[in-house]
Amino acid sequence: MIMAVLFHCEWEEGEQILQDLSAQIPDMDIRIWPDVGDPTEIEFAIVWKLPHGELAKCPNLRAILSPGAGVDHLFEDLDLPDDVPIGRLIDPLMADRMAEYTASLTLWSHRRFDDYAVLQSRKVWQQVAQKDAKDRGVGILGLGALGLASARCLRPFGFALSGWSRTAKSEPGVTCYHGDDTLAQFLGGAEVLICLLPLTSATRGILNAATFGQMPAGAYLINCARGALVVEDDLLAALDSGQLSGAALDVFDIEPLPDDNPLWTHPKVRITPHVSSLTAAETAAPMLAAQILQVQRGEPLDGRVDPGAEY
Numbered sequence: 498m499i500m501a502v503l504f505h506c507e508w509e510e511g512e513q514i515l516q517d518l519s520a521q522i523p524d525m526d527i528r529i530w531p532d533v534g535d536p537t538e539i540e541f542a543i544v545w546k547l548p549h550g551e552l553a554k555c556p557n558l559r560a561i562l563s564p565g566a567g568v569d570h571l572f573e574d575l576d577l578p579d580d581v582p583i584g585r586l587i588d589p590l591m592a593d594r595m596a597e598y599t600a601s602l603t604l605w606s607h608r609r610f611d612d613y614a615v616l617q618s619r620k621v622w623q624q625v626a627q628k629d630a631k632d633r634g635v636g637i638l639g640l641g642a643l644g645l646a647s648a649r650c651l652r653p654f655g656f657a658l659s660g661w662s663r664t665a666k667s668e669p670g671v672t673c674y675h676g677d678d679t680l681a682q683f684l685g686g687a688e689v690l691i692c693l694l695p696l697t698s699a700t701r702g703i704l705n706a707a708t709f710g711q712m713p714a715g716a717y718l719i720n721c722a723r724g725a726l727v728v729e730d731d732l733l734a735a736l737d738s739g740q741l742s743g744a745a746l747d748v749f750d751i752e753p754l755p756d757d758n759p760l761w762t763h764p765k766v767r768i769t770p771h772v773s774s775l776t777a778a779e780t781a782a783p784m785l786a787a788q789i790l791q792v793q794r795g796e797p798l799d800g801r802v803d804p805g806a807e808y
């Protein structure tokens with residue numbers, strides 16, 4: 498019987514991932530969706546935002562692999578087969594890329610460059626009060642692969658670092674909180690909040706009027722995870738009231754961000770187009786090929802997702 502891989506990834510890097518995969522698993526028949534052929538021949542799916550219902554048509558799937566770190570795009574498919582292992586990328590290069598982004602924006606906010614940009618626009622020579630890093634609380638929502646890399650990148654600056662996760666964690670130089678009961682306490686110390694949570698049923702809309710209200714007045718939000726973690730109207734209200742001093746947003750509920758979205762022109766918002774940590778073919782293709790081989794050999798799957806937790 499022919500065994501095939503279904504591939505769907507519309508990123509610019511998708512073409513290179515495909516080429517590298519073809520070289521690394523030459524005996525596999527890679528089929529680019531929608532040219533699935535006989536769906537009973539599909540053994541593996543490497544898919545990003547595949548239209549919902551398509552995986553359910555492949556009865557012999559042995560693994561579903563995300564070419565990114567997030568798997569919310571899979572769990573949003575109500576017809577996702579529930580008995581097939583799901584793998585995601587845990588890639589040190591992506592962690593480095595994310596840490597560069599979150600550290601840059603943390604320093605940007607800490608050193609008040611937005612305030613200086615406003616003063617410059619008015620030709621005002623004025624020094625703004627500056628805290629030392631040890632007095633600046635930086636909180637990281639999500640202490641997983643990317644959250645931990647961000648914490649480790651920021652640690653040498655001496656910030657008062659804290660992190661929040663679902664299960665207990667221990668990380669030098671980071672005050673670790675876990676579980677819903679500790680969220681308010683964690684947020685109370687987050688003058689800069691870096692969001693690196695997966696989007697799940699438990700985290701959707703977690704950043705809202707109530708949780709913004711638990712942060713110190715004038716806190717700064719950096720969201721690199723998923724747009725739907727944030728209630729956008731509440732974010733706009735918190736920015737307008739001054740509860741938040743600003744936000745750096747890389748991800749949005751609807752991407753690309755529609756032209757008429759007020760975030761585009763909000764003076765306190767910095768926008769990047771979902772670039773904080775792009776998948777790199779150079780590292781992703783070998784990891785995806787290795788995941789396929791692991792399943793074929795009956796070995797544990799790297800980056801295996803817990804379907805109950807949705808990440």
Ligand code: NDP
Pocket residue numbers: 565566567568587591638639640641642643644661662663664665676677693694695696697699700721722723747748771772773774775808
């Ligand atoms: P991980 O799964 O490694 O880490 C997720 C972290 O969130 C873990 O610490 C986990 O807790 C915590 N968490 C999950 N659910 C809850 C909850 N209900 N309450 C408290 N904590 C929770 O993910 P990654 O670090 O690899 O990636 C994080 C997200 O970043 C991805 O899901 C994706 O959406 C986004 N991303 C964005 C990119 C971009 O370019 N903008 C690029 C790559 C990823 P615990 O440790 O206890 O399990």
Ligand code: OXD
Pocket residue numbers: 564565566567568774775776
């Ligand atoms: C990812 C992403 O999850 O790029 O990898 O958003």
